[in-house]
Amino acid sequence: MKGNNWLTYCLMFWIVISFGQTNSLPLADYLISIQEQFDVKFSYAVDDVANINIPQPERELNLQQTLQHLNANTLLNFKTIDSRYITVSVLEKxxxxxxxxxxxxxxxxxxxxxxxxxxxxxxxxxxxxxxxxxxxxxxxxxxxxxxxxxxxxxxxxxxxxxxxxxxxxxxxxxxxxxxxxxxxxxxxxxxxxxxxxxxxxxxxxxxxxxxxxxxxxxxxxxxxxxxxxxxxxxxxxxxxxxxxxxxxxxxxxxxxxxxxxxxxxxxxxxxxxxxxxxxxxxxxxxxxxxxxxxxxISMYTKDKIEDTFSGGAGVNLISADAFLEIPVSKKLALHISGRRSITDVISTPTYDNYFERSFQDSDININSNIENSTTSSDFVFYDFTAKLLFDLNKKHRFRANIIGINNNLDYAETITDSDNTTTSKTSNLAQDNLGYGGHWKAQWTKNFSTDVSGNYSRYTVDASDLRVQTEQRLTQANEVLETSIQVKTNYSFTPFLNFLNGYQFNEIGILNETTVTAPSYSRTKKDVLLNHALFTQIEYHKDNTFLRIGLRGNYFQKFDKLLIEPRITARQKLSNQWALKLEGEFKNQSATQIVDFQDDFLGVENRRWILADNNTIPISTSKQASFGVDYSKHNLNIDINGFYKTVDGITASNQGFYNNFQYLSATGSYTAKGIEFLANKTTDKFSTWLSYTYSINNYTFESFTPSVFPNNVDIRHSISLAINYSIIKNLELSLGGIWHSGQPYTKPLEANPTIEINNNYYVNYDQPNIQNVDDFLRLDASLGYTYDFNNTTNISLKAGVRNLSNEDNVINRYYQVDPEDSNNTIEVNNLSLGLTPNVSLRVNF
Incomplete structure (x- = not known):
């Protein structure tokens, strides 16, 4: 008897300890006690009352009050059938x-x-x-x-x-x-x-x-x-x-x-x-x-297989697009997207501004000034992606990708001569980039995984330009083919220490071809380069310390050349507010673009990819180091970085000079150094930021005079200021502006602006890049609203304006020999976008 009393006291003590402090008890137990107290019977599914705790009543209640207490404190409906039976059901609310x-x-x-x-x-x-x-x-x-x-x-x-x-x-x-x-x-x-x-x-x-x-x-x-x-x-x-x-x-x-x-x-x-x-x-x-x-700049698409079908579609004043996420099964899904311009169907002010900005310095605008001539152009672009996702099991995932990008311009000229004879010719420019990829990731153990991928990329630009004045046809092609295979292993020694190793193989081939009729001329150049690389990297992050140290070895088979590239990133938190960071890297690049003003594509695209030959076109190499300080307190983040970068192996043809070096061949380097500052204040309602960059960027070409002069993109000062503000729920306003000092350019000599060479006149330039165009200023604004139809569907409407104050910003300035007076030059200014509005409407489901 005493033993039973002791057990009862212990049980009561445990109940007090377990429930007395929280003033709650399991619903299932409470229902049993109610049944015994009032001699009633509850009818319910066990899962509906499992894992539910209910506040314990502060005073003794009768049956009706008890049911009211249950209904008020659970998501269940307690309904009396008769004097004895009570049903329990889940509320749909x-x-x-x-x-x-x-x-x-x-x-x-x-x-x-x-x-x-x-x-x-x-x-x-x-x-x-x-x-x-x-x-x-x-x-x-x-x-x-x-x-x-x-x-x-x-x-x-x-x-x-x-x-x-x-x-x-x-x-x-x-x-x-x-x-x-x-x-x-x-x-x-x-x-x-x-x-x-x-x-x-x-x-x-x-x-x-x-x-x-x-x-x-x-x-x-x-x-x-x-x-x-x-x-x-x-x-x-x-x-x-x-x-x-x-x-x-x-x-x-x-x-x-x-x-x-x-x-x-x-x-x-x-x-x-x-x-x-x-x-x-x-x-x-x-x-x-x-x-x-x-x-x-590395982009990643969605990589998870969802249970439901979803997607969206949208349209703006330039293009329309749609995307779908299609679950085929629990292990298989397909993601697709597509976008196409609508400007061949409807003309908008946005399209007109974009067209004027893109083709202001091309053959399209130049030829439109020919007497008794008419021109027409048709520009279309589209892109598409598709991704197949297959999860064999929790440890093995397979992915396959495709991406396509296309720009196509058709340009027609019609000239009527004095005999009322009409001649029409058509030119075309097409750009394509098509890519394929396959990926297999295996998680062999909790700490060890492998990643195997293979990729293929094909870029082509083809132009056919027929001039009605000369009956000359110029066809050009630039093609890049690249195949890549990469194998990576990833091992985590501890939750704080990760070890990455891998091998990568790249084969890249580049073709450049030019054909001219009247007179007949043809030039074809094709180069192929193989690169084998081994890389290793260790990453540590614990408490206030982050450290990543890596090493990459690149072997170029054609040149029997080995480049060793160390990489480092470190961050040490000094306190809750302050942290120091250090970054450094060596990198290389074997494919670059040259700018050819004499052999361009309709005057629209003058860049073409070329491959290093380890002679006149060396492999570009870079060395960069930066050191910075982070400060964070009360939602205010301040980031300051000083950097120094030098890039060797650049070519004069790669830079697009508008000066006396325009047609010269030479290799050189550039050095950029400066300070970056960013202050960012955020709250639940708004985010505002101010960024400032100061940099000095100079070329060094030993064979030129002068050998050191400002880089074409030497922007000494740059400031960005903006604010995002949530006016009400789902309504967001964004205002901002960009200011930076003007781009360098080269003026002709005032006393002798042109020079004659072999009966041809050329601009006689002064010292390179010692002048700057006026400062650049642009104010932008956007407003977005999202309306939720239901739990799965919403619609968003956004409006944006670029260059709100309609500034006439000169983004490039160069000179040409005056065709009517060979002793003088003409100043040519390329302008930025004017005031350009755009509106988009999207539906997601």
Whole structure:
């Protein structure tokens, strides 16, 4: 008897300890006690009441009051059938939930993590305390909680609602295969993040507004970063820390791309709707990447097989597009996207401005001034992507990709002579970049994985130009073929230490061909280069220290040449606010573009790819180092970097000189050094930033006089200022401006502006690049609104204006011999886009 009493007291003590402190008890146990107390019977499914805790009543209740208490504190409906039986059913209604996300390893709050309702476009992100709130969501909803560097967590809304804590703490586990964590989760705008290794990540699905943009144009967006310029406001001519556009390595799911823009550089050629993220690295590049002596821009498409069919479509004043994510089975899915210009169907002010900007200095505008002549042009562009995703099991994943980019220009001339005889001729310019890729990733153990990929890229530009005045036809072709195979192994010694090794093989062939009639002339040049590379890299990140050290060895079989390239990235946190960072790299590049003013494609495209021959065209090599300081407090981030970069092996034909060196052959180098500053203040409602870049960029060509002179893209001062503001829910405004000093140019000698050589007159230039055009200024604005029809469908309307004040910015200036007076010259100014509005309408489902 005493034993039973002791057991009873112990049981009562345990109940008090277990439930007394929280004032709640399991619903299943509470229902049993009610049945015994009031002699009733509940009818319910066990799963409906499992894992539910209910507040314990503060006073004794009768049966009716007890049922009211149950209905008020659960998502269940307790209904009396008769005096004895009571049914229990699940309510079909919405709930409100909240929570706090932390790291399981460090217990630190995870800022900017995504909390998305599965199979919908609804969701939110955590604030600076790691907290989130969601209201009016379905009871049966499942949440996907994700954060870069951590494993995605699936959790039911019902589980969170039934938790005995009002806002429970949720811990995410680090992903050992992704040690490079997010440092700043909202960098300039939503969807832009900064990794701890210094690279910038653009998440297109969550991307907010940037001034003047109506969609997350990938290559336009990265120009908001300090140190990234476009001296002629073209995404086909992005200059990173003083480099030329061809010095940027552009990868799309590992496929090297040789063409980047529609409308000859004004619109990014990469559809953002299936591009999941874009990583931009200016220095300290991972050793797995070669080429691109100025930067690496790596784009990744969505890589997850979803359960539901989804997609979207949109149209703006330039193009229309659509994308689909098609789940074939739980292991197989297909992602497709396509975009095409609509300007051959409807003409818009946006198209007119783009056309004028693209072709202002081409044969199209020049020939239109011929007497008794008429011209017409038809310009069309399109791009498409497709990706096949197959998960054999949890350890083996296979992917296959294809991407296609096309620009096509048809140009017709008609001339009527004095005898009323009409002659019509047609010219054409076509640009294509087609890429294929295959990928197999295997997770053999928890700590060891392999990655095998093969890629093929083909770029062609073909032009056929028939001049009615001379009856001469000029045909040109530039073709690049590249095949690449890469094998990588990844081993995690600990959650903080990762070891990467790999081998890469590249075969690249480049063809240049020119054919002329009347008189007959033909030139064909084809080169092939094989490159074998081994790379290794170790990455460590724990507490306040991040360190990545890599080494890459490149062997060029044709030249029997070996290049060793060390890489390093380090960041040391000194306190909660301050951190120091160091980056450095050696890189090389064997394929570059030359600028040929005499042998261009209709005057529209004058760049063509060529391959290094280790003689007159050497392999370009770069050395770069940078040191910086980070400061972060109260949602204010300040980033200061000093950099020094030197690039050897550039050619005069690669730079596009408008001076006395225009037709000379020589090799040289350039040196860029400067300081980048960025201050970014963010809150839940707005984000504002100010960036400033000061740099000095000089050429060195020993065979020229002078041998040292300013680079063509020597922009000494550059400032960007902008603000994004959420006016109300789903309505966002973005305003901003860009100012930078003018591009260098070369004037003719005032006393003797032209010079005669072999009965031909040429411009007689003064000292190279000692003058600058007027400063560049552009103000942009955009406004976006999203309306949610339901949990799975929304519609967005965005409007943007570039060059709001309609500034006449000169982006390039050069001189020509006056055709009416060979002793004088004519100044030619290329202008930027004028005031250009654009509007887009999108539906996502």
């Amino acid at each position: 919405t709930i409100s939930i909240c929570g706090t996300l932390v790291s399981k390893e460090t217990n630190e709050a995870l800022i900017g993590a995504s909390v998305i309702i599965d199979n919908t476009y609804q969701g939110t992100s955590t604030n600076y305390n790691g907290e989130f709130n969601l209201t009016e969501i379905p009871l049966k909803a499942t949440l996907s909680i994700s954060y870069l560097g951590y494993q995605t967590l699936k959790i039911s809304a019902k589980t969170l609602f039934n938790n005995q804590q009002s806002c429970p703490t949720i811990a995410l586990t680090e992903d050992n295969q992704m040690l490079t964590e997010v440092l700043i989760t909202k960098y300039l705008t939503t969807g832009l993040q900064k990794f701890i290794d210094g690279s910038i990540v653009l998440n297109t699905e969550e991307f907010g507004n940037l001034p003047g943009l109506i969609e997350p144009d990938i290559l336009q967006s990265i120009q908001a970063l300090p140190g990234v310029e476009s001296v002629n406001e073209s995404i086909a001519n992005i200059n990173v820390r003083g480099g030329t556009n061809d010095q940027n390595l552009i990868l799309w799911d590992g496929i090297k791309m040789y063409h980047s823009g529609h409308f000859f550089g004004l619109i990014s050629a990469y559809n953002p709707n299936l591009t999941n993220k874009v990583i931009v690295t200016k220095n300290g590049t991972s050793s797995q990447y070669s080429d691109g002596v100025s930067s690496t």
